[in-house]
Amino acid sequence: MFRRSDPAVQLKTPAEIARMREAGKVVARTLDLLRSAVRPGVSTLDLDAIAEESIRGAGAVPSFKGYHGFTGSICASVNEEVVHGIPRADKVLAEGDLISIDCGAILDGWHGDSAITVAVGEARPEDARLLEACEESMWAGIAELRPGNRLGDVGAAIDGCLRSRGRFGNVQEYGGHGIGTEMHMDPHVLNYGRRGKGIELVEGMCLAIExxxxxxxxxxxxxEDGWTVVTRDGARSAHFEHSVAITAQGPLVLTAREENRARIAELGWPDPGF
Structure with a gap:
């Protein structure tokens, strides 16, 4: 059923992909709860508590908690914080802030990993443009996840989309990754690259595009906390992520949320089941 791949890359059977979708649903439902909880006066530690309760209530375990010593169940990164923000009681959201929430869950040994960026209250026009550009670049990268394409096609699509939408900085030090029985697996997925380069994408690969x-x-x-990554110039940042399986029918978005239903149908991708 599956073509051979780089031996370091874990390939999943359809049954295993179905189990990953169940983990992805836990993440999706948790992110929906967190989006609805984002408002002025809420701390990032408050959001972390909501996430942990949601994940554990579904019979899953937070992927992030204890990972290399990380203390949170989510990464909560505000404004100029790019990724890996540690949830804190004194990090209180205010009107006009941006918060990026990265969430992971392990269910029956399989991981789901997804991220959204949310405006607190009414988004400033320039923030709305940033969020739209980042999210659209994620979808552009996901669209390349088809058997026979190359890993470089994904990065080229992400970078090309961001370039087409304005003068946005495409962070290069961090990127996506393989996912399955571990949260971070081979291959590393750059958010820039050259078409036709890199390993061949094959059916059964599962990648987090972020x-x-x-x-x-x-x-x-x-x-200095060893985790929080910020923009060097203090500008705001956005982060979006979905875990996706490569199938013969197209990209199967394993962490799809209800709000993604219309987009996935419009693109003609496999229905992940909502």
Missing amino acids: PMANAGTRHVLQL
Whole structure:
């Protein structure tokens, strides 16, 4: 059924992909809860508690909690924070903020991983453009997840989409990854690249596609806490992610949320089951 791949890349059977979709549903439902909870006065630690309760209530385990010592069940990154923000009681959201929420869950040994960026209250026009550009670049990358394409096609599509939408910084130090029985697996998925380059994509691969776009330059740095990544120039950032399986019928979005239903149908991709 499946073609041979790089031996380091884990290939999944249809039954295993179905189990990954169940983990993805836990993540999707949790992100929906978190989106509805985002408002002025809420702390990122409040959101973390909601996420942990949702994940554990579904019989799953937060992927992030304890991962290399990380203390949260989600990554909560506000404004200039790009990724890996640690949930804190003193990090309180205010009107006009942006918050990127990255969420992972393990269900029956299989991982789901997804991220959204949400405006707190009414989004500023420039923030709305940033969010739209980043999310659209994610969908552009996912569209390349078809057997016979190359990994470089994914990065080229993400970078090309961001370039076409304005002067956004495409973060290069971090990217997507393989996912399955572990959260981070081979291959690393760059958010830039050259078409026709990289390993061949084959049926059964599962990849997390996650562009990070900055309103300013692409350059970032890590804070002294050893986790939080911020933009070097202080500009705001956005982060979107879906876990996706490569199938003969097209990309199967394993962490699809109800709000993605129309987009997936419009693109003619496999129905992940909502």
